[in-house]
Amino acid sequence: MRNNFKEKHKLPLTFQYIEMIKNKSNKKKNSNTVFYTKCTKYETDFYAIEKPIKPLVRML
Amino acid sequence: MTYFNIFSNILITKGVGRILISDLQRNVSELYPLELYDLTEELKKDSIQNVLKNYDAASKEILQEYIDFLLEKEYGFITQNDWARNFPLLEYEYNDYSILSNIFIELEDIDILDKIKESMESLEIKHLVIYSKNQLSFEQFLKIDHKFENSPLEGIEIFSPFHTFINEDFIQNLNENTSRIYNMVFYGCKKVPFRVKDTFRFTINFTQQDLQISSCGKVNLDYFGTNLPKVLESINHNSCLHKKISIDVKGNIRNCPSMPQSFGNIKDTKLEEALHHKHFKKYWNLTKDKIEVCKDCEFRYICTDCRAYTERTHENEKGLDTSKPLKCGYDPYTGEWEEWSTNP
Numbered sequence: 001m002r003n004n005f006k007e008k009h010k011l012p013l014t015f016q017y018i019e020m021i022k023n024k025s026n027k028k029k030n031s032n033t034v035f036y037t038k039c040t041k042y043e044t045d046f047y048a049i050e051k052p053i054k055p056l057v058r059m060l
Numbered sequence: 061m062t063y064f065n066i067f068s069n070i071l072i073t074k075g076v077g078r079i080l081i082s083d084l085q086r087n088v089s090e091l092y093p094l095e096l097y098d099l100t101e102e103l104k105k106d107s108i109q110n111v112l113k114n115y116d117a118a119s120k121e122i123l124q125e126y127i128d129f130l131l132e133k134e135y136g137f138i139t140q141n142d143w144a145r146n147f148p149l150l151e152y153e154y155n156d157y158s159i160l161s162n163i164f165i166e167l168e169d170i171d172i173l174d175k176i177k178e179s180m181e182s183l184e185i186k187h188l189v190i191y192s193k194n195q196l197s198f199e200q201f202l203k204i205d206h207k208f209e210n211s212p213l214e215g216i217e218i219f220s221p222f223h224t225f226i227n228e229d230f231i232q233n234l235n236e237n238t239s240r241i242y243n244m245v246f247y248g249c250k251k252v253p254f255r256v257k258d259t260f261r262f263t264i265n266f267t268q269q270d271l272q273i274s275s276c277g278k279v280n281l282d283y284f285g286t287n288l289p290k291v292l293e294s295i296n297h298n299s300c301l302h303k304k305i306s307i308d309v310k311g312n313i314r315n316c317p318s319m320p321q322s323f324g325n326i327k328d329t330k331l332e333e334a335l336h337h338k339h340f341k342k343y344w345n346l347t348k349d350k351i352e353v354c355k356d357c358e359f360r361y362i363c364t365d366c367r368a369y370t371e372r373t374h375e376n377e378k379g380l381d382t383s384k385p386l387k388c389g390y391d392p393y394t395g396e397w398e399e400w401s402t403n404p
Contacts (some may be wrong), residue, residue, distance in 0.1 A: 035261060037239040040210040041181070049214040051242050052187045053290040054299065054364050055283045056162050059191075059219065059275040060245065060267060 061107040063143065064127060066136040068150040071291060072100060075358025077395045081135060082286050082362060084150075089286045089362055090133075099126055107142070154292040158184035160335070161303035166273055166317045167192045168309055170200060172326065173207050176307070179331035181211055185305075191219040191273055191317075193309070198230055205238035215242040219271060222249035235260045247271040273308075273317050277366030279388035279400075284362045294348060294361040301343045301367055305331060315343060318368035343367050346380055353384040357392035 039047035066072075071082040079097045082089040102111045108127065112120050130136050160183045165172070167190045180188070190204065196218070205216060218241060226246060231254075234241065242262050249266040256264050269275070293299060306314045312322040313334040323334035334340060346367070348360035352374045357363070370383040389400035 035239075038210060039212060041212055047212075049240060049242075050186075051215060052162065053287055053293070054285050056187060056189050056217065056304075057164060057191075057219075057276050058278045058283050058364060058366070059271050060265065060269070060278070060282075 064103040076356040080358040154296040162187040164189045164306040166309040186214045195223045196220045217243040222246040228254040277369040300365045
């Protein structure tokens with residue numbers, strides 16, 4: 001911890017051992033992937049866009 | 061005394077020949093024999109010991125196996141003594157904050173979207189499905205997506221005829237420049253132009269079929285969905301027409317482009333006005349429990365209904381069509397799937 005900002009009291013949690021697990025490229029989407037877009041109407045840059053809960057048309 | 065309790069997120073749908081157990085947390089459904097239903101019903105009322113007492117030695121063994129199986133599948137859990145009142149059932153009410161949830165447009169002219177955009181926002185429509193008879197260019201795809209930039213619309217699905225300049229670059233460009241399209245179907249495609257990657261934000265389908273608006277309404281396993289909002293909507297409302305609005309190719313506002321009744325034309329009627337027509341919502345509360353054949357089917361809450369193409373054999377006292385969907389090949393009485401088009 002380099003940025004301790006002159007902390008007087010030590011934080012209660014100290015990790016003796018940390019195993020780093022490097023992130024695999026997480027580009028593959030799955031059903032939990034959440035996409036977002038801009039939406040000025042709701043004044044957000046993170047408007048979550050979800051797929052419908054059911055197949056809206058069933059043509060195939 | 062030990063009791064078997066079913067988890068409240070487990071929904072058991074009883075059909076005439078089988079039961080369907082839906083796990084609404086893991087989003088999977090599985091089929092089981094009817095006798096498992098009787099057992100779960102008995103276990104709701106009494107302790108395991110008392111239930112087993114009513115059976116002979118050979119049956120007891122089978123019942124015990126069933127209980128072990130239910131535990132293994134994590135459909136329920138065991139308690140000492142009767143704690144049933146401490147595990148309340150799931151509330152099956154359905155709440156959706158938006159006034160309408162989706163709109164289906166048979167599109168001829170893209171500019172029609174400008175006309176209805178404001179209404180779509182005020183009605184809080186979340187999903188737009190477009191069926192186009194005409195080929196759509198890259199610019200037109202972009203235009204459709206960009207029209208809804210900054211609007212509360214969450215997703216766009218487009219059915220368009222395939223044309224030869226649709227290739228990997230075309231799709232890659234769309235992936236980079238659109239944000240709301242979540243599914244595209246290119247129909248009348250003789251040969252799939254490239255292998256679709258799963259890194260795209262949307263899904264793509266190439267199909268040889270020449271899709272018409274009348275191709276809709278198919279019922280098969282691929283269209284079944286087990287998730288809590290979907291199942292709750294099906295329990296309380298019509299699983300297709302609830303909160304749906306449509307515009308056919310001539311601009312008529314309908315429940316679905318294939319439904320007979322029109323509630324005005326987009327030229328002179330706003331979507332809000334059509335919604336307030338006294339018959340607009342007439343099918344919204346017709347659940348599968350009131351539809352012939354479907355009411356005996358174990359898939360009735362995970363399936364999506366169709367009121368446009370039905371067998372037209374039954375009508376209820378309000379004049380609503382309560383016949384089985386025409387394009388469903390499943391017979392719940394025999395438990396077999398058949399091709400609906402050859403066996404209507």
